[in-house]
Amino acid sequence: MNKGQLIEEIAQKTSTKKEAQVILETTLEAIKNSLKENEPVAIAGFGTFKVKEKKARTGRNPKTGETIQIPAKKTIVFKPAKDLKELL
Structure with missing residues (x-):
């Protein structure tokens, strides 16, 4: 599964692909920032x-x-x- 497919999966349970993309990117950014620290x-x-x-x-x-x-x-x-x- 790649990032696009993951966004599709999230979008099926939320309202839009755009919201799903924001949710995923925010989550990944938070994980990266924590690991950086x-x-x-x-x-x-x-x-x-x-x-x-x-x-x-x-x-x-x-x-x-x-x-x-x-x-x-x-x-x-x-x-x-x-x-x-x-x-x-």
């Missing part, structure tokens, strides 16, 4: 998004076999809620 976002019955810091580590260039240093970085992780896991 390193605040987890928990949606009951769905799951939790949070920022995880990965430590710097040593890796290997697959083409040359050369050892390289991979810098530390932040990534976003999603942990599904129990209810969501049970659907699968």
Whole structure:
């Protein structure tokens, strides 16, 4: 499902596509802003998004076999809620 299909789905339960688009974009923007501030976002019955810091580590260039240093970085992780896991 892509963003357009998600807007269609929301629009079926609200009055218009435009309202659905505003609702979705506002929700996504709020999630992005919270993650930018390193605040987890928990949606009951769905799951939790949070920022995880990965430590710097040593890796290997697959083409040359050369050892390289991979810098530390932040990534976003999603942990599904129990209810969501049970659907699968």
